[in-house]
Amino acid sequence: MKHHDTPALPPRSAEDEAVLDAHIVREIEHNTPFQQWLGVKVQALQPTLVLRFDWRPDLVGHYHSGRLHGGVIAAVLDALGGCALMKGLAQKHPAETVALVRQRLTRIGTIDMRVDYLRPGLGQHFIGSCEITRLGARVGSTLMRLHNDSGVLVATAAASYIVS
């Protein structure tokens, strides 16, 4: 038999959950200047985070090619993993107050990331999705995929984040 010192607390109310979700979306879309410049938008928070952004001429790697710069792809995939862990942490701590979860979100930081550039970043818009492969007490691990608007797999990534 397993004992816990703290009895299971009641989960956050649906209202609190909505407040927290709105906060996460604001963090992703507005409170991160570089992501705001990239134009990253949340398409879904659940069951996995899905982000979308549009092609723009200033995101391009070379005038001739029109392809997304690898750094833009890396930036979006890094944001994707970290933001997926925001929702993941909220779900892992269903009884914590909004304020406590919000504090957790500020402590997420990327340890390292690998990006695989598979196909040219060509398209009118792009969709990134994320799978959390583990969310431990100190490290979160994620796999990300970026597709273009024709469903072509443009890039994948794997990253580790510090969490607490």
Next chain:
Amino acid sequence: MKHHDTPALPPRSAEDEAVLDAHIVREIEHNTPFQQWLGVKVQALQPTLVLRFDWRPDLVGHYHSGRLHGGVIAAVLDALGGCALMKGLAQKHPAETVALVRQRLTRIGTIDMRVDYLRPGLGQHFIGSCEITRLGARVGSTLMRLHNDSGVLVATAAASYIVS
């Protein structure tokens, strides 16, 4: 004893070399829209490529922190490796015409990259340097380091590029 079918050709003239170097700098600073937006500048092409860029509010990861977004760091380090290979390819083919080397440069592409985020990206400007660990006939491998203006090691990266 080793035979070569083709006799060693005379190396490019100093004038041609300067034309090629100017072309590489232009590619890095002006012909890549996203790098132009980042404000990446060449500080040295030899013996290893050194790039510099300044902190700006729109490169930041979160309003409160003032730290560079991880994606900005990834973008600069990706650019650094690819651009170091431009000069590397020019040096590997010292007898080729400027036109032929320029064609080689257009065929460089990132296969994959890992970034290690070591310390907060805080500072007024940042300096990236690159070591080519191998430049083969088909793949180039690089290690990159990003320091801030106080000499703090902010990030390292390793990347593989397709070359031909």
Next chain:
Amino acid sequence: MKHHDTPALPPRSAEDEAVLDAHIVREIEHNTPFQQWLGVKVQALQPTLVLRFDWRPDLVGHYHSGRLHGGVIAAVLDALGGCALMKGLAQKHPAETVALVRQRLTRIGTIDMRVDYLRPGLGQHFIGSCEITRLGARVGSTLMRLHNDSGVLVATAAASYIVS
């Protein structure tokens, strides 16, 4: 309008395909001394490669823990990606003779690999599976997963391979 010099050739016979499959299994299980020592066995070649190996005391990272050494996990995941590309190359060139495909297999080489160690490598046996995310003319990219016999995700990996 696009021209092809070679008309579509008839695919290999079922007999040839079986010969090639047997060759691939032999390469994985017997012709690679270190994999033979690890005891890697092919469970399926299609639709994706699945490998299996058993826990053994000499594969352990530390006497006290009984957990697989990270290097054993890396070795199996590297083998997994390369071997999945063997079958992938055979499928990509359905009309080539067995001899020609066998030559392709000898030219596969790992460019780089990332491994994410998610959970302790504990179990009686382990199952590795592989997804080919791209198989180009020069580079093959793969994602691998290692589960233990209870279905726990122990590790994931991403790797790039040179192919031709």
Next chain:
Amino acid sequence: MKHHDTPALPPRSAEDEAVLDAHIVREIEHNTPFQQWLGVKVQALQPTLVLRFDWRPDLVGHYHSGRLHGGVIAAVLDALGGCALMKGLAQKHPAETVALVRQRLTRIGTIDMRVDYLRPGLGQHFIGSCEITRLGARVGSTLMRLHNDSGVLVATAAASYIVS
């Protein structure tokens, strides 16, 4: 002005330091079954960890080539980073008892690793060296290099480890 609750403790005695060093060498060479099988030997603990191992037929990737299996290279480079952090943690906590530092060593675990396979693993023996790029309170980051006995750079690696 910065206050510390605990006054600076006297550093470990030279005798204790030698005991700890001997313990670290034993952990690397004897207490890790898979590393023992690989035949990894410590050449130097300071200023950076240097490991050595000999070529053997059962470490080979393919009978024809005689080259080290990529997994053997990955295993040695993973061991190298983790073991370098053992000495690093001892140096970071110069006043802790041998027993406390030994406890820290048991808590080191690889989060993830990238290996770049640069040149064939051919040679009679191989030398691995490690640079600790950061040793924080929770994560240690390392860069590793593997040379053969002719000084050829065979592989590099970057890895993150959980520490405490």
